[in-house]
Amino acid sequence: MRNKYAVRLDNVTKIYRMGRGSVKALDSVSLSFLTGDFVSIMGPSGSGKSTLLNIIGCLDIPTSGEVYIAGENVSKLGEKERTKIRRDKIGFVFQHFNLIPTLTALENIAFPMLLRGEHRYEERSRELLRAVGLDEELGEHKPAELSGGEQQRVAIARALANDPEIILADEPTGNLDTKTSMEIMELLAALNRRGKTVVVVTHDPLVAEFTKRTLRMLDGRILTDITDITDRITAAR
Amino acid sequence: MAESSQTSRTSQTESPQHADICVEMRAVFLRFAIRNLARHKLRSSLAVVGIVIGVLAISSLGIFGNSIKLSFSEAFSAVGNELVIYPRSESMISEKILREVERAAGAGSDVIPLRQKYVRINDVRINGRVAFYGLRCEDIPLLVDIERGRAPKRSASECLIGAKLASDHDMKVGNRMHAETYELRITGILKERGIGFDINPDEAVIIDMKTFERMFNISKYNYLIVRVDSIENVEKVKESIEKRLNKREEKVSVLDLRRLMETFEEAFAKISVFLLGIGAISLVVAGVSILNVMTMSVVERTKEIGIMRAIGTSRIGVMCMFLYESLLLGLAGSAIGGVLSFGGGFLILSFWMQKTSYLLAPSSILCIIFGISFGIATSVLSGLYPAWRASMLSPIDALKYE
Numbered sequence: 001m002r003n004k005y006a007v008r009l010d011n012v013t014k015i016y017r018m019g020r021g022s023v024k025a026l027d028s029v030s031l032s033f034l035t036g037d038f039v040s041i042m043g044p045s046g047s048g049k050s051t052l053l054n055i056i057g058c059l060d061i062p063t064s065g066e067v068y069i070a071g072e073n074v075s076k077l078g079e080k081e082r083t084k085i086r087r088d089k090i091g092f093v094f095q096h097f098n099l100i101p102t103l104t105a106l107e108n109i110a111f112p113m114l115l116r117g118e119h120r121y122e123e124r125s126r127e128l129l130r131a132v133g134l135d136e137e138l139g140e141h142k143p144a145e146l147s148g149g150e151q152q153r154v155a156i157a158r159a160l161a162n163d164p165e166i167i168l169a170d171e172p173t174g175n176l177d178t179k180t181s182m183e184i185m186e187l188l189a190a191l192n193r194r195g196k197t198v199v200v201v202t203h204d205p206l207v208a209e210f211t212k213r214t215l216r217m218l219d220g221r222i223l224t225d226i227t228d229i230t231d232r233i234t235a236a237r
Numbered sequence: 238m239a240e241s242s243q244t245s246r247t248s249q250t251e252s253p254q255h256a257d258i259c260v261e262m263r264a265v266f267l268r269f270a271i272r273n274l275a276r277h278k279l280r281s282s283l284a285v286v287g288i289v290i291g292v293l294a295i296s297s298l299g300i301f302g303n304s305i306k307l308s309f310s311e312a313f314s315a316v317g318n319e320l321v322i323y324p325r326s327e328s329m330i331s332e333k334i335l336r337e338v339e340r341a342a343g344a345g346s347d348v349i350p351l352r353q354k355y356v357r358i359n360d361v362r363i364n365g366r367v368a369f370y371g372l373r374c375e376d377i378p379l380l381v382d383i384e385r386g387r388a389p390k391r392s393a394s395e396c397l398i399g400a401k402l403a404s405d406h407d408m409k410v411g412n413r414m415h416a417e418t419y420e421l422r423i424t425g426i427l428k429e430r431g432i433g434f435d436i437n438p439d440e441a442v443i444i445d446m447k448t449f450e451r452m453f454n455i456s457k458y459n460y461l462i463v464r465v466d467s468i469e470n471v472e473k474v475k476e477s478i479e480k481r482l483n484k485r486e487e488k489v490s491v492l493d494l495r496r497l498m499e500t501f502e503e504a505f506a507k508i509s510v511f512l513l514g515i516g517a518i519s520l521v522v523a524g525v526s527i528l529n530v531m532t533m534s535v536v537e538r539t540k541e542i543g544i545m546r547a548i549g550t551s552r553i554g555v556m557c558m559f560l561y562e563s564l565l566l567g568l569a570g571s572a573i574g575g576v577l578s579f580g581g582g583f584l585i586l587s588f589w590m591q592k593t594s595y596l597l598a599p600s601s602i603l604c605i606i607f608g609i610s611f612g613i614a615t616s617v618l619s620g621l622y623p624a625w626r627a628s629m630l631s632p633i634d635a636l637k638y639e
């Protein structure tokens with residue numbers, strides 16, 4: 001049985017200490033994302049979007065507050081457990097694609113499966129390559145031999161490798177032209193339609209248009225939280 | 238609370254209960270390591286060369302030290318039960334002291350008196366100083382083996398010559414040799430014997446005691462060799478001789494060759510350690526170069542480490558990947574170094590020992606195995622710190638690194 005909430009944050013604060021001063025990147029944030037939700041997070045630079053995503057993705061630890069991923073409290077977990085959650089429950093998509101340069105596209109996709117001990121990794125990575133709309137032959141290419149859009153597709157396929165419940169994308173279209181951006185967003189929307197909880201950080205209103213719900217952040221707080229029915233219609237178009 | 242306990246149960250059944258890194262992952266890390274090393278061919282080769290030199294140095298110097306020891310114990314294996322007696326109060330040993338030593342040594346021991354003199358020879362074949370030993374006819378077979386010919390007869394103008402003297406100066410049985418005003422006939426050539434504390438016959442001439450007396454007009458003895466029937470009795474005989482002869486005044490000094498050998502063996506052990514130390518230093522240098530290569534590699538790949546950690550690679554996994562790299566460098570370097578060590582050992586032995594058969598002695602092979610294992614261990618140890626540092630990088634900071 002799936003949990004009602006894919007993500008739940010309870011009074012989460014993140015403070016970065018640097019020298020004598022400190023930055024409050026997140027200021028008592030409480031929120032919850034329904035399982036199967038499609039959320040975009042917007043806001044000016046430095047408002048805490050990446051920090052929020054990193055905390056949800058178990059890459060970072062909150063200074064205070066609780067974080068639940070699929071009902072499990074992850075804010076008190078050790079490094080080893082958090083690594084396992086990143087491997088099994090979260091799929092990351094980054095602005096700079098962040099593929100491993102020495103591995104081919106297929107090997108990049110297979111990597112998280114190998115980490116997990118999945119034996120059918122070869123077959124499955126081919127499936128995923130096809131699922132993100134890439135030709136079979138591109139699978140043998142190294143990331144440097146792929147276009148930005150293709151790289152981001154590979155990155156999405158990699159994020160899907162262990163069939164995670166949540167996809168977190170930090171400015172996934174930040175390095176792509178408008179047309180490719182729309183293609184990538186179509187892909188993420190399709191994943192969402194198949195039941196994945198997708199969270200996208202973006203500066204681009206067109207990108208946010210694809211999502212069901214948009215959070216606006218400022219100075220580490222959530223300013224507005226709008227669930228728009230028409231967005232859903234646009235995305236489903 | 239209710240929702241958290243519920244999902245923690247489901248999550249356990251979902252995720253496979255594997256160890257930290259599975260077999261496939263190890264294979265991937267290994268392939269990864271090979272590719273990363275191949276990315277920097279020059280740098281990797283230099284690190285390998287460092288290990289090769291280190292292993293080569295350790296193994297070859299180890300073989301050298303070991304061969305010195307081997308040749309030494311080979312030369313002295315026969316003399317463990319010998320005492321050498323030198324005069325103390327006078328410059329030579331008289332007939333009276335010889336009798337006393339014989340009595341003190343007892344029936345079980347052979348007492349062999351010797352006379353020795355360096356003689357200038359001016360001959361067609363030899364021109365230079367040669368050691369002459371005077372031995373009683375009956376004692377000759379006790380001390381030396383004859384390769385060809387026979388021993389000289391009592392009082393005859395005949396001699397035996399050492400193997401090296403014979404081969405160096407192309408002398409054969411039946412040849413004649415002029416020493417001072419005498420002419421000696423060579424009746425036999427000795428078997429090679431090696432360096433000794435009692436006598437060094439390889440480059441010497443051995444003549445009968447009476448002949449010696451006649452030629453050089455010497456009637457006393459330079460020293461005595463006491464050959465004891467068994468090693469266990471050496472100490473007893475030594476004490477008996479010292480008690481009898483040195484009671485009132487120190488007439489003789491008794492040299493226990495076994496003791497001396499022990500002292501020498503200790504010295505050789507120290508030489509070996511010293512040589513190994515030199516080898517070890519070069520290996521340490523190689524280790525530092527691996528440390529350097531791996532540290533560079535970690536810094537360069539910080540971003541990559543961040544990505545790997547972000548998508549769920551454990552700390553141990555990251556560490557493993559870098560350790561594989563240093564292990565590969567070490568394996569390659571040590572294997573090459575091990576093979577080259579045979580060549581290096583051969584060169585050293587043929588230059589300094591003139592005897593290369595020691596190269597295949599088990600203890601020499603052991604030196605090579607030692608060098609190889611040391612090379613691998615050094616590489617892995619040097620890789621340990623960079624690998625640990627890589628594993629401790631914070632994923633977020635590593636991801637931000639450009």
Ligand SMILES: Nc1ncnc2c1ncn2[C@@H]1O[C@H](COP(=O)(O)OP(=O)(O)OP(=O)(O)O)[C@@H](O)[C@H]1O
Nearest residue numbers: 016018023024025044045046047048049050051052
């Ligand atoms: N590792 C860090 N150390 C110190 N301060 C940090 C660190 N990471 C983030 N910050 C600070 O926290 C605040 C929020 O940063 P964050 O990266 O979350 O912003 P953002 O909304 O993602 O911005 P952008 O749109 O530019 O990516 C900023 O003021 C930033 O300077």
Ligand SMILES: [Mg+2]
Nearest residue numbers: 049050051170
């Ligand atoms: Mg950001």
